[in-house]
Amino acid sequence: MSLTYLITGASSGIGECFAQELAKLGHDLVLVARRLDRLEKLAQDLQNQFKIKCYCFSCDLSKRDETLALVEKIKSQNINIDGLINNAGFSVAREFHNTELSAQMGFVETCVTAPTILCHAFLPQMQKRKFGRIINVSSMVAFSNGAAGHSLYPAAKSYILKMSRSLAAENCDLGINITALCPGATQSEFQTHNGMNEKIGKDNVLKPMATFDVVKSALDGNSKAKEVVICGIANKFAVAMMKFVPEFILNPIIRHEAKKMVIK
Template identity: 35%
Template sequence: MSTSLVTGATAGIGREFALQLAARGDDLVLVARDVARLEALAAELRTSRGVEVEVLSADLTRREDVARVADRLASSDAPVDVLVNNAGYSLKKSFLDNEVSDEEALFDVLSRAVLVLSHAAGRAMRSRGHGAIINVSSVASFITSGTYSANKAFVTVFTEGLASELAGSGVTATALCPGFTHTEFHERAELDMSRLPKFMWLDAPRLVRDALADVDKGKVVSVPGRQYKAIVTALRVLPRPLVRSRARSAHRPSG
């Protein structure tokens, strides 16, 4: 029996990971801030899938909460076999228009928590000779769109380095880089996505299914969707000044 720990487990891609991991028989450790939603999801999965579900309430902007999750990952008495670092959000305004405290909180969730939890899980898994770390990044990691892109770029490159360090250990590390996906993410960030063409949207169940297949294959960077595979391939070869110029035009005031 395998145990998976998922952060940001109550909504969006994190919830879909919890559903699909439970469907394959994994026991779960669900991590999020909202205790009521955690308990509701845990009850649903215990009933529908017959798996053991542990609830761990944590605010990943708080170092003491991140440490508690890290301690759970490091446990040898109740080992975790799969870590899904999914927790995340976006800020509506641009970097210089945000309070620096808001930017620091974003960094803590998107980058610092990923580093700390990957360190705890990677050490524990390496000592046992098996395991998988899935760090949810973004196609935005390949462009220059503010600090969300910067944080996600850290996640992608960090995961690539971690995968190299773990090579031959029986432990894999995968950076999952989705594009626009039908979840609560954009609504919570108060982003107007009405102009985005339908073909650019990904379906969360298909995305997670493909991601888990890539993890099973030992893939280091997983990009779901043909449209985003093509975009990422182009972004990797385009001159960076051109990539930056497109980002500047996207941020140019419209009034």
């Protein structure tokens, strides 16, 4: 069955890989990001290779009016969204007080508000059709207690994890599979944009995963209606530690490791 998937953040990394894998399966795509040139190039390649249909929308999801306008454009063109991948995101590597409020609020709009708006916009169509697929990209840090630097990132990803689980509970009997994807470090442009490339190379104990492995486990888990997908054995082990090791042991370790990842 050919479906139509909306993917945010499809211009690079995990989102681009979702586009490639869903195109291979014969699904039509609605590609969203700010860099339209990249989306159009990707769309061209995928349409030529897999004979699917692609729509490209440039949208800055850190601006709520643009996110709301995106929903209107998609609805006015009568594009039915069967699958939604809320993937666009980034992190602010500085400490909270060393960052402009506008940067922090742009982060919250992109990583919290936009996925909420898109779920709210497209769930009713899925409920009516009694079929839908949603993957909300969270992170394994959703399970951490927070630490210095990337200050709002664990909170935002925790919100995505819990929103996703609540929506899964509300929609599990309606043919709608909803999954929170919790990757660890993954090879993408994420670390280039937040300035972490060098630090990760030097200090990180976990080797970044390939986007293909992350996306494969997400699509596999979502097809089986798994509510949470944690990618890779090492990340599963790290999440188990965050869940079960007492805070007085865990917090100093997390805070020590997180300190290395802050840009002053």
